[in-house]
Structure formats: C-alpha cells, structure tokens
Amino acid sequence: MGSHGTRGPRAVIIGMPGAGKTRIGREAARMLGIPFEDSDRRIEKRVGMSITRYFRDYGERRFRDLEADVIADLLTQSSGILSLGGGAPMTDSTRARLREYVGHGGRIVYLRADPQEAMERAVQSGGRPMLAGDARRRWTELFEQRDPVFSRIATCDMRTRSMSPTAAARRMIAMVNERVVHVPVEAGSDYDVRIGVGVMDQLPAMMGAGPVRVAIIHTASVQRYSDRARALLRKDGREVTEIVIPDAEAGKTVQVADGVWHRLADGGFTRSDAIVGIGGGAATDLAGFAAATWMRGIRYVNCPTSLLAMVDASTGGKTGVNIPEGKNLVGSFFTPAGVLADTGALASLPADIFIEGLGEVAKSGFIMDDEILRILSENARALRAFDGGSFTGSDLEPVVTELIERTVRVKVHHVASDLRESGLREYLNYGHTLGHAIEQSEHFRWRHGNAVAVGCVFAAELSRILGHLSDHDVEEHRRLLSSLGLPTSWSGGGWDDVLGLMHRDKKARGNTLRFVILDSMGHPRHLDDPPIEAVHEAFDRIRA
Numbered sequence: 001m002g003s004h005g006t007r008g009p010r011a012v013i014i015g016m017p018g019a020g021k022t023r024i025g026r027e028a029a030r031m032l033g034i035p036f037e038d039s040d041r042r043i044e045k046r047v048g049m050s051i052t053r054y055f056r057d058y059g060e061r062r063f064r065d066l067e068a069d070v071i072a073d074l075l076t077q078s079s080g081i082l083s084l085g086g087g088a089p090m091t092d093s094t095r096a097r098l099r100e101y102v103g104h105g106g107r108i109v110y111l112r113a114d115p116q117e118a119m120e121r122a123v124q125s126g127g128r129p130m131l132a133g134d135a136r137r138r139w140t141e142l143f144e145q146r147d148p149v150f151s152r153i154a155t156c157d158m159r160t161r162s163m164s165p166t167a168a169a170r171r172m173i174a175m176v177n178e179r180v181v182h183v184p185v186e187a188g189s190d191y192d193v194r195i196g197v198g199v200m201d202q203l204p205a206m207m208g209a210g211p212v213r214v215a216i217i218h219t220a221s222v223q224r225y226s227d228r229a230r231a232l233l234r235k236d237g238r239e240v241t242e243i244v245i246p247d248a249e250a251g252k253t254v255q256v257a258d259g260v261w262h263r264l265a266d267g268g269f270t271r272s273d274a275i276v277g278i279g280g281g282a283a284t285d286l287a288g289f290a291a292a293t294w295m296r297g298i299r300y301v302n303c304p305t306s307l308l309a310m311v312d313a314s315t316g317g318k319t320g321v322n323i324p325e326g327k328n329l330v331g332s333f334f335t336p337a338g339v340l341a342d343t344g345a346l347a348s349l350p351a352d353i354f355i356e357g358l359g360e361v362a363k364s365g366f367i368m369d370d371e372i373l374r375i376l377s378e379n380a381r382a383l384r385a386f387d388g389g390s391f392t393g394s395d396l397e398p399v400v401t402e403l404i405e406r407t408v409r410v411k412v413h414h415v416a417s418d419l420r421e422s423g424l425r426e427y428l429n430y431g432h433t434l435g436h437a438i439e440q441s442e443h444f445r446w447r448h449g450n451a452v453a454v455g456c457v458f459a460a461e462l463s464r465i466l467g468h469l470s471d472h473d474v475e476e477h478r479r480l481l482s483s484l485g486l487p488t489s490w491s492g493g494g495w496d497d498v499l500g501l502m503h504r505d506k507k508a509r510g511n512t513l514r515f516v517i518l519d520s521m522g523h524p525r526h527l528d529d530p531p532i533e534a535v536h537e538a539f540d541r542i543r544a
C-alpha cells in the first residue's frame with residue numbers, strides 16, 4: 001500500500017547512477033520492515049543474465065521495453081521501497097505509469113547526491129552500460145538530460161550531501177510519510193499545510209525569496225524549535241529577530257501585540273519582511289495577528305507545536321487576541337503563507353495538552369468526518385496514554401498523523417470558500433459558544449480543547465432537546481470524549497454569567513444568540529434565536 005492507501009510501493013526512488021538508490025532504499029526498507037525491490041535486479045532475474053550482457057546482446061531499445069514492462073508489474077505488485085534503474089523514468093510509458101501512481105497518492109523520491117561524488121561512485125563501481133566509453137563525460141551528459149525530467153516527476157526532492165546512509169534513510173522515510181493539504185483561498189493566495197517529522201526544514205523554502213528580515217515569535221516552552229528555525233533561516237541568509245512572548249493565553253493580549261509591534265519597528269521590518277509563529281495555538285494566533293496588523297499585513301508562516309495548533313489554530317487565517325471582556329474579540333482574517341506542522345515537536349508536548357487537542361479533533365469528527373470518530377474510538381486507549389518521550393517512531397505516530405491530516409482537511413473544507421465566516425465556516429465553531437464562556441469564566445485555567453469538549457456535549461444536548469439529535473448520538477459524544485480523557489461536564493460559573501458571555505460570542509446577532517448544532521452526526525446546522533428555556537435546559541444537562 002502506498003502512503004495514502006494506494007496500491008503499489010510505499011515509495012519509488014529515482015536518481016542518477018551512483019546516487020545511492022540501492023544503499024539508502026535498502027536501509028529505509030529495513031527500518032520500515034518492508035521489502036526492498038530494485039528494477040534492475042528484477043530484470044536480471046527475469047532474463048537470467050546481467051544487464052550489461054542483455055544490453056550488449058539486444059541493445060538499449062529492447063532493454064528499455066523490457067524495463068518498462070518490469071516496472072509496470074512492480075508498480076502494482078510491490079508494497080515496499082522500489083528503486084528504479086537510472087534511465088527508467090526517461091521512457092514515456094514508465095513516466096505515464098509513474099504519474100498514475102502519484103495520482104493515487106504514491107511518492108517518488110528523487111535522490112540527489114553531490115554530482116561529483118555520485119559520478120565517481122558510478123564510474124568506480126563499473127558494470128553500467130550507459131556509462132560505456134568516457135564514463136565521466138557520459139555521466140554529465142546524462143545528468144543534463146535527466147535532471148529536469150526527474151525533477152518534474154518526483155514528489156520529494158532529497159539531497160544527501162554529507163549524510164550517512166542511515167541518516168539519509170531516516171530523512172527519506174520522513175519525506176515519504178509527509179502529508180500535504182493544499183488550502184485554496186478565494187481572493188487570496190493558496191498555501192499548503194505540510195505535516196510530518198522534520199517538515200520544519202522546509203521553512204526557508206516556504207518563507208519565499210522576498211523577506212530579508214524574519215521575526216520568530218514563540219513562547220519559551222518551544223525554544224528548541226525556535227533555535228532550529230533561526231539556524232535554518234540564518235543559513236539561508238535572513239536576518240532573524242527572536243521575540244519571546246508569555247505562555248498560553250497570557251501571550252494573546254493587545255499589550256503583548258503592542259510589544260511585538262515595537263520590536264518590529266526597532267528591527268526595521270518592512271512590508272516585504274516576514275513573521276514565523278512557533279508554538280501552541282495562542283502563540284500562532286498572536287503571531288498571525290502581529291503579521292496581519294504590521295504595516296497592514298506582512299507574510300507569515302506558522303509552525304504549530306501543539307496538537308491543537310497543528311489540527312486547527314495554525315490554519316485558516318483566524319488571528320487575534322483576547323480582551324478582559326471576552327475571548328478572541330479583537331482580530332482579523334489573514335491567511336498564512338504556509339503551515340509546517342512538524343510532528344517531531346509533539347515529542348516535548350505534555351500529555352494533558354496533547355489530550356486537550358483531541359477536543360478539536362473530535363469536534364471535526366462530529367461535524368463532518370465519521371472516520372475521525374472511528375479512529376479516535378479504536379485508538380482511544382493509546383491516545384489517552386500519549387507519552388511525548390516515546391511518541392516518535394511509535395505505532396501511535398501514524399495514527400496521530402492521520403488524525404492531523406483529516407482534521408486539517410475538515411478545517412480546509414469549511415474555510416476555503418468562507419474565509420470571513422459568513423456561514424459555512426461557523427460550523428467549525430461547534431461547541432465553542434459555551435466553550436469560550438467556560439474558558440472566560442475559569443480565567444483560562446480551563447484549556448481551550450477541554451472547554452470545547454464540554455461545549456460539544458452542550459450543543460449535542462441542545463440539538464436533542466430541539467428534536468434533532470438522537471439519545472444515542474448524544475451519549476456517543478459523552479462516551480467518545482470520556483474515553484479520550486476529555487471532560488463532558490462543568491460545575492463552574494452560573495447561568496446568568498454564562499448567558500451574558502454567550503451573548504458576546506461572535507456568532508450572536510444583535511440581541512439574539514446563534515449556535516451551531518447537529519441535525520445528525522456529521523450534519524451541522526445553524527440555530528438562530530433558540531427558546532431560552534432549551535438553552536438553559538442544555539446548560540443544566542452539562543452540570544457536573
């Protein structure tokens with residue numbers, strides 16, 4: 001199975017002779033515990049002679065036909081890492097099959113060693129008919145013909161200069177496992193959310209060529225990821241300013257934003273410069289707000305480090321700060337240039353903050369994707385036992401990566417055509433009307449995802465009271481959330497205060513409340529000005 005459920009190899013490796021396709025591919029396959037296949041070896045097996053001899057006896061034309069045939073078979077039969085002969089992608093029919101494979105989610109890694117090193121290795125190992133004669137000159141000629149073709153067909157471009165085969169294999173696995181969600185933006189620039197271990201390495205590329213100065217805005221808790229970002233950006237020739245903001249909601253204030261604006265002014269930040277937000281959702285909300293407001297908008301890239309920020313806060317362009325009267329009451333819609341959700345950062349995430357993030361994941365399941373609910377349900381015990389220290393490389397890692405991708409896709413579905421939240425996007429606010437009121441009443445001692453979990457039960461109860469959702473579906477909310485270690489009830493606050501806070505929710509219109517409820521699982525709807533008794537009754541039902 002390919003990385004996205006396609007039939008065929010997990011990855012196909014292409015590259016020049018001497019690039020290390022066999023060595024690195026074999027090592028990656030060993031690490032993954034899957035077979036390694038090499039098209040050249042398969043050809044030799046099929047014809048019972050060496051490639052050099054086949055070439056000599058039958059010529060290149062016959063060899064290429066045979067090669068295309070063998071590769072067509074391998075692309076359907078192999079489930080491991082498949083390395084292709086150096087010239088294979090130059091055959092039209094093979095390229096067409098490779099495109100088809102990519103169309104179904106397959107990954108093609110173009111392995112690029114240092115050209116001099118690859119050439120010497122290829123020349124010294126001998127037995128390569130395409131390098132007959134002046135081998136070095138032939139290698140260079142072939143490189144010039146093949147490089148543009150390889151670059152076009154590959155989905156991952158991997159340079160191995162100064163990497164050991166083990167490090168290169170690890171990097172390759174990370175690239176193959178990377179998920180990319182494209183975010184179309186009406187009347188704006190599209191961008192990508194890249195998810196996987198090590199994706200932060202793509203920060204300089206995502207930053208684009210324009211910015212000379214880059215401000216990294218982050219909390220102290222993620223200093224190590226900021227250090228990495230700074231090193232990458234400096235190596236890429238950017239001037240980096242580091243701005244450390246207070247942790248969590250304390251960092252999401254107008255006062256903190258004001259401090260950032262002064263730092264940007266002192267650093268001479270112009271319209272062509274940029275911001276990187278690193279941290280949980282509070283940090284990326286603040287960084288986005290600083291980017292949206294500095295000179296009326298400069299480029300920014302988010303590098304979320306908490307689960308909640310990876311699945312939700314970093315994408316979609318809602319940026320903002322809280323004021324004492326309410327959460328997220330000041331802000332703007334301003335989309336990032338890209339999002340790098342480096343799942344390696346989850347290694348340092350405290351378990352309770354990981355669990356909290358599952359609140360938004362479950363919300364996305366409730367409103368749209370029952371596969372999310374299935375994955376959560378089937379893996380509840382393992383998710384609840386999350387331990388950052390042993391996360392990377394564990395069986396839980398692909399499960400979490402899948403949940404992140406699916407949740408981001410739910411988000412993108414709702415924001416792509418409704419950036420400014422005039423209707424469809426409001427569905428993402430399921431559970432938030434009460435959720436935000438709980439956070440506010442608890443002075444943010446309750447974490448956002450936990451408050452949203454209770455808010456989802458409240459919204460489900462409201463749906464049931466109004467005759468939309470079945471008893472079973474409401475109990476399913478409670479069962480799933482509790483199995484993940486999330487709260488489903490709240491004993492703080494009082495009805496009058498909570499009602500007042502809900503009236504300040506951004507979905508409210510004039511004097512009327514507006515909620516998102518469910519018609520049935522996966523089918524949200526708006527609820528305008530509901531009978532206040534029903535709202536009160538739903539509130540009573542979530543009291544502990």
Ligand SMILES: NC(=O)c1ccc[n+]([C@@H]2O[C@H](COP(=O)([O-])OP(=O)(O)OC[C@H]3O[C@@H](n4cnc5c(N)ncnc54)[C@H](O)[C@@H]3O)[C@@H](O)[C@H]2O)c1
Nearest residue numbers: 221248280281282305306308309312313318345348349448
């Ligand atoms: N803009 C949006 O669309 C959107 C969507 C959802 C939530 N949000 C906002 O996001 C915030 C909640 O996000 P959150 O749950 O990430 O909370 P958070 O930003 O407060 O982060 C939680 C805690 O985890 C720490 N942390 C984060 N990553 C870490 C890591 N890798 N290692 C160690 N510590 C780490 C943070 O320093 C913080 O202490 C709220 O302010 C919420 O309103 C915004």
Ligand SMILES: O=C(O)C(=O)C[C@@H](O)[C@H](O)[C@H](O)COP(=O)(O)O
Nearest residue numbers: 312316318327328425428429432506
């Ligand atoms: O992106 C959205 O739109 C959302 O509503 C996502 C929510 O999960 C998120 O918590 C968001 O911050 C809520 O925003 P608000 O507009 O209700 O303040």
